Amino acid sequence: MGEGREYISRSDELGNIHISEDVLAVIAAAAALEVEGVGSLTANLGSDLVEMLGGKRNLSKGVRLTVEGENIIVDLSILIKYGYVVPDVAKQVQDAVYTAIENMSGLTPEAVNVHVAGVTFEKESKHA
Numbered sequence: 001m002g003e004g005r006e007y008i009s010r011s012d013e014l015g016n017i018h019i020s021e022d023v024l025a026v027i028a029a030a031a032a033l034e035v036e037g038v039g040s041l042t043a044n045l046g047s048d049l050v051e052m053l054g055g056k057r058n059l060s061k062g063v064r065l066t067v068e069g070e071n072i073i074v075d076l077s078i079l080i081k082y083g084y085v086v087p088d089v090a091k092q093v094q095d096a097v098y099t100a101i102e103n104m105s106g107l108t109p110e111a112v113n114v115h116v117a118g119v120t121f122e123k124e125s126k127h128a
Contacts, residue, residue, distance in 0.1 A: 008067055008107065019105055025063040026114075031100035032063075035092045037084035039120030042077050055091050071110045074101070079120045089115040 007018040029041055066073040069076025074097055080089050094112045100110050 021065050025065055027100050028063045028097045030074055031096040032093045037081050037089035039079040039081045042079050058063045074109050074112045077115045077117045079118045082119050082121045086116055092110050101118050
């Protein structure tokens with residue numbers, strides 16, 4: 001299927017279904033960003049840094065998928081907005097990502113690991 005992308009394949013009675021790992025990463029990123037208290041996703045200093053330096057636009061920055069056969073492990077790196085309870089937001093992100101991947105792809109993640117990389121602060125508006 002070319003271009004070095006990895007695909008997850010499933011067979012059913014009508015044929016084969018191939019889902020790109022990029023698609024699953026975008027689903028995970030969108031679900032995480034919908035959770036109240038998530039400021040943004042942040043690049044992991046690993047594979048994401050290589051992609052950023054290569055100039056490739058990465059819609060799923062902060063999401064890494066590990067696929068072994070039918071097992072999918074999702075790792076997300078997030079920034080949490082100041083004032084929110086970190087464990088509560090992280091748990092909501094886990095639930096949202098798990099549910100989104102399961103509902104949209106029919107695949108069940110083995111694990112959703114959330115790495116809280118920092119806290120973001122709202123910028124105050126300077127109206128005089």
